[in-house]
Amino acid sequence: MSISFSQELLIPTVLVLLVSLCLYFRSSSRSKNPSVLPIDWPIVHMLPAFIANLHNLCDYCAASLAESGHNFRIHLPQAHMFLTCDPVNIRHIFTTNHTNFPKGVEFAAIFDIMAGSFFTIDGEPYHRQRVKFHSVLGNPRLVASMVACCRDKMENGLLPLFTQMASTGTPFDMQEVVSRFMFDLAATSLFGVDTSLLSLDMPPMDVAIAMDTVMEVALFRHILPASCWKAMRWLNIGPERKLDAAHTVLRGFVTDMIKEKINRGCIGNEEEQESADILSSYINDPDYADVELLHAMLLAFMLAGKDTIGVTLIWTFYKLAQNPKIVSIIRSELSPIALHKIDTGTGAMVIFDPEETKSIVYLRAVLYETLRLYPPAPFERKTMVADNIMPSGHEVHAGETILISLHSMGRMEDIWGKDCHDYNPHRWLLEGSNKLRYEPSHKFLSFNSGPRICPGKEIAVIQMRTIVATVVWNFDLEVVKGQSIEPKLSCTLVTEREIE
Numbered sequence: 001m002s003i004s005f006s007q008e009l010l011i012p013t014v015l016v017l018l019v020s021l022c023l024y025f026r027s028s029s030r031s032k033n034p035s036v037l038p039i040d041w042p043i044v045h046m047l048p049a050f051i052a053n054l055h056n057l058c059d060y061c062a063a064s065l066a067e068s069g070h071n072f073r074i075h076l077p078q079a080h081m082f083l084t085c086d087p088v089n090i091r092h093i094f095t096t097n098h099t100n101f102p103k104g105v106e107f108a109a110i111f112d113i114m115a116g117s118f119f120t121i122d123g124e125p126y127h128r129q130r131v132k133f134h135s136v137l138g139n140p141r142l143v144a145s146m147v148a149c150c151r152d153k154m155e156n157g158l159l160p161l162f163t164q165m166a167s168t169g170t171p172f173d174m175q176e177v178v179s180r181f182m183f184d185l186a187a188t189s190l191f192g193v194d195t196s197l198l199s200l201d202m203p204p205m206d207v208a209i210a211m212d213t214v215m216e217v218a219l220f221r222h223i224l225p226a227s228c229w230k231a232m233r234w235l236n237i238g239p240e241r242k243l244d245a246a247h248t249v250l251r252g253f254v255t256d257m258i259k260e261k262i263n264r265g266c267i268g269n270e271e272e273q274e275s276a277d278i279l280s281s282y283i284n285d286p287d288y289a290d291v292e293l294l295h296a297m298l299l300a301f302m303l304a305g306k307d308t309i310g311v312t313l314i315w316t317f318y319k320l321a322q323n324p325k326i327v328s329i330i331r332s333e334l335s336p337i338a339l340h341k342i343d344t345g346t347g348a349m350v351i352f353d354p355e356e357t358k359s360i361v362y363l364r365a366v367l368y369e370t371l372r373l374y375p376p377a378p379f380e381r382k383t384m385v386a387d388n389i390m391p392s393g394h395e396v397h398a399g400e401t402i403l404i405s406l407h408s409m410g411r412m413e414d415i416w417g418k419d420c421h422d423y424n425p426h427r428w429l430l431e432g433s434n435k436l437r438y439e440p441s442h443k444f445l446s447f448n449s450g451p452r453i454c455p456g457k458e459i460a461v462i463q464m465r466t467i468v469a470t471v472v473w474n475f476d477l478e479v480v481k482g483q484s485i486e487p488k489l490s491c492t493l494v495t496e497r498e499i500e
Helices: 002-030 047-052 054-068 087-096 104-110 123-137 140-168 174-191 206-223 226-235 238-263 291-322 324-343 361-373 457-474
Strands: 071-076 079-084 379-383 401-405
Touching: 047 054, 047 071, 054 071, 054 079, 054 401, 079 087, 087 401, 104 206, 104 379, 123 140, 140 174, 140 457, 174 206, 174 238, 174 291, 206 226, 206 238, 206 291, 226 238, 238 291, 291 324, 291 361, 291 457, 324 361, 324 457, 361 457
Parallel strands: 079 401
Antiparallel strands: 071 079, 379 401
8 A cells, every 4th residue: 555655646746846847947948037036837836946946955045035135935836935034024033023933833843853842842831941951051060071072072083083184195074074073072062971983993973874864854844745744754755764764863872872871870869960961951850751852852952062063163164275364364363372382382283272262353253254154054944823014014924934044144245245255254353453243143143043042152152163273273274176065955054075
């Protein structure tokens, strides 16, 4: 029965795809100056244009938003969405009228392995979890442990690996190295266990790959009608089969980490609640006694720790390799600190501490510029509760999906200027000053905005600052010529191919 059903599903799907592509290329070839905006055809609506541009979805949305004035409606079979990158609308959605724009039940279904965690919930439940998270991040022992872990992983993992690669001149995949590095950091902060993925022998990284699979298939779920991907999940075919295997790996990993914690005598141990890892703050909390909720929370923490910082580091190193002048400015700022460390005999490699890089303003500007052009999550999704007129004048209706394109917002001329496509950290500095320019969160959304603004923002910036400073001071970054670096089809802005 399942075989015949899957065949019935496959045939109309293939036909729709073929018709869509024929319509798209037919309309494109007829026009000498074709509009970027998709044509709304009968039955298939705008599906042809989005299928044809799926390989460069972020850039296609940016071009469409630039032509339409920052807002336009997407009509797909069984789905209607409102796409925006308009700052006035974003402030309305995230701050002034945020209760009318929750993530919604469909978002929780798409990320079902994290259902119930702060990543997928709204309202009072989200507020309670946020208060708890703030309390956890306010633990001085945890913060000190995260700083020490980052330093240790650089000194004994990242720098030795880079040294070996530099001495042999061997190209390597920066994306894989950063992914391993951030996975180790996230696991240590969360579970108090060093998973040692970043080592010279490069062990298998099944759990990290499973996390990537969750984000890739989530985008697939965003695009397809829920009935389609749920049918595939029931049949265990296509991307859903791959996701099911990934879920098994992730649940097994978290279960093993919890068991190890329990075996170390953490249950009911008051001292462990003050321990220097996040799990210790949750494992004894009766509000998280439900195993599924605890698993969802821990996986949400892992994804936040690994992907948001990891993606930013990858694109930062890539852009610095293309801009040696920017590297020179960073090194000139770091020079007094580094020379002092060398004079005091701290070792051949200079490793910077958070307090030492606190005053390095240009380095923070570099990170913000990376986040502007390459936000770790290129899209945000919201659901309408009640009919509303947006500040831009567009009417949106209850039940509609709202998509916010962070990737597009950084590429709008009337938001960031005519040089919006250029990688220019100086835009973040006040003219004639060495101080950062303030930009409101509804214009610079990488750390979210309003009640959902990222509670771990400062810790993330501290980690990125120390890592980039240490790598840039000790090594020259080069990118192998001839590579085509494009974003992957995923809910995070990882690259399709290796960055060597």
